[in-house]
Amino acid sequence: MASPPPPPSSGLRPGSTRCGNHPDVAAVDTCSRCGTFLCGDCVEYLGETVLCDACYQRLGGDQPGSRSARTAVILGGIGAALPLLLAAYSLAVRGIPIVESAFALLISLGMGFAGFGLARSELRRIQAGRAPIRGQRLARAGLILSAVNFGLFFLGLAAVAAFFFFPLLRG
Numbered sequence: 001m002a003s004p005p006p007p008p009s010s011g012l013r014p015g016s017t018r019c020g021n022h023p024d025v026a027a028v029d030t031c032s033r034c035g036t037f038l039c040g041d042c043v044e045y046l047g048e049t050v051l052c053d054a055c056y057q058r059l060g061g062d063q064p065g066s067r068s069a070r071t072a073v074i075l076g077g078i079g080a081a082l083p084l085l086l087a088a089y090s091l092a093v094r095g096i097p098i099v100e101s102a103f104a105l106l107i108s109l110g111m112g113f114a115g116f117g118l119a120r121s122e123l124r125r126i127q128a129g130r131a132p133i134r135g136q137r138l139a140r141a142g143l144i145l146s147a148v149n150f151g152l153f154f155l156g157l158a159a160v161a162a163f164f165f166f167p168l169l170r171g
């Protein structure tokens with residue numbers, strides 16, 4: 001009576017496990033999504049994530065990030081740049097133009113909220129496998145830029161308020 005085959009090992013011991021596609025080649029890693037054993041030739045990297053070719057394709061590894069992810073970065077970037085431009089302008093003219101400041105800060109805040117919301121929903125779509133995973137980095141950048149944007153907005157607001165309420169600062 002033939003003995004049953006040994007149970008599949010859990011975890012990856014180098015040299016003991018074979019590639020799922022190449023039975024005569026030792027596996028070096030496993031697909032983080034489906035768990036297939038992979039040899040060096042079969043490993044695909046998506047950022048730091050190890051994937052098999054099938055999962056790489058399924059996650060849209062060849063596709064660039066979605067338009068939503070790029071838009072989130074652009075919104076966050078412009079939103080963060082506006083208060084900086086305002087600060088540069090204020091330094092150049094040695095004064096804070098109240099109306100323009102309020103206008104620029106409001107636009108900046110709007111872009112921050114829009115970019116933040118877009119990045120959040122894009123990250124959720126990527127996690128659900130409904131958007132190309134390459135957009136993940138973009139969406140995260142969008143989140144960070146939006147956070148910078150919010151910070152700058154309140155700094156700008158504080159600067160305008162200080163300038164407005166403490167005329168001594170006007171020199």
Ligand SMILES: [Zn+2]
Pocket residue numbers: 031032033034035036051052053054055056
């Ligand atoms: Zn896989």
Ligand SMILES: [Zn+2]
Pocket residue numbers: 019020021022025038039040041042
């Ligand atoms: Zn292989």
